[in-house]
Amino acid sequence: MDNPKILITFALCFCLLVLASASSSSNYVGNENNNYPPLKNRKIISPNHHSTHKLLTKESYVVIFDAGSTGSRVHVYRFNQQLDLLHIGNDLELFVKTKPGLSAYAEDPEAAAESLVPLLEEAENVVPQELHPKTPLKVGATAGLRQLKGDASERILEAVREMLNNRSTLKVEADAVTVLSGNQEGAYQWVTINYLLGNLGKHYSKTVAVVDLGGGSVQMAYAVSEEDAANAPNAPEGVESYITQMYLKGIKYYLYVHSYLRYGLLAARAEVLKVSQSSENPCILAGFDGYYTYGGVEYKAQGSESGASFSKCRNAVRKALKVNETCDYESCTFGGIWSGGGGAGENNFFVASFFYEVADEAGFVDPDAASAKVRPSDFAKAAKIACETEYKDAKSTFPRFKDADTPYMCLDLVYQYTLLVDGFGIKPSEEITLVKQIMYEDSLVEAAWPLGSAIEAVSSLPKFEKLMYFI
Structure with missing residues (x-):
């Protein structure tokens, strides 16, 4: 055995025999206290394998x-x-x-x-x-x-x-x-807010209702029971189904969703101006004489010499909302639209978008806060002050209102109060949450529908389980 080549060959063979013996005597990798699965049940991939990045x-x-x-x-x-x-x-x-x-x-x-x-x-x-x-x-x-x-x-x-x-x-x-579609927007917004609050995967009664006031439309969405969903009326011709079924984190939810086109804040200004029977509008601040443009159409916006009026403006808004429209159901919101019937999923309202912005401009929420607890009556209180204010004094009374919004601050506040109370049936004294962002773990996230859309998009990727989908 003095030949070096023979010695090296012998050593290599001995090492291979030892490794083979160790492999056959134990199916586990690691020390005696671990619980790793047997090698035969594990997929071993070379560090240079092209799929390594996919696994990581x-x-x-x-x-x-x-x-x-x-x-x-x-x-x-x-x-x-x-x-x-x-x-x-x-x-x-x-x-x-x-x-x-x-x-x-x-x-x-x-x-x-x-x-x-x-x-x-x-x-x-x-x-x-x-x-x-x-x-x-x-x-x-x-x-x-x-x-x-x-x-x-x-x-x-x-x-x-x-x-x-x-x-x-x-x-x-x-x-x-x-x-x-309006229903998609409303459903995604409901998903976003309830996801950020940690409510998804819980019983529908643990979720919150959502009202999202955009510029052109307003959406209302909340979860209802399976029984109430089964008894929901058919929507009128041309109106999206009142009930949307969604599967979220192992739970099937039945959402009442409706979107009201032309009743977002900017569109609603035009609707209110249209119902006025004279050139002077009770919702426009005294001293303002101009035009409001929406959707390429101009609407006369002129304040009355006697000043804006909370009560008269409220009547105009109720007329624009068609609050007294014939209702074919046991309960309606406005315009003859079924309300969803109420229930546990409607007990806690989160209202978003322009609701927060106008409350900020009116000065009754902290502009730096992500959310605020308020009551519809807070909008009414601010509206009464705004309607009594002349246009020339508006910026000193409400310094946060943007210049473009100032002539319409009485209208906007009355509209939001009336929409919540007469439109959606929320009591003036009921506490609601104004929300623009929600704390998720250690960061604030925008309370907007795109997160709901993103959850649906990522759930459809091959490596994800179907954690969310529309049924």
């Missing part, structure tokens, strides 16, 4: 564009496989916005598409390059585009599709750019 990537990004009536926004979310939000830098989402909205480009679809490019670039910068091809991108247009005449809406959507196909490296499916 336990997260997914989603990019959602909210093309609203007042502006466009992009939200980027990052989820783990349990559908929990993960940080993107210091925050739990990227949120960037721009003005005006797509509907402002009705005559120039290409300019509409170009307005989204800066938002797209921001979104693509935070998504890891290697995940771009697997990251869903969706564009949801809301009431602003729903109200455009002719083919203007579709021309804008087509221009956006073409821009994304040419410029984006993210995953853009054929149906990625759409006008959301």
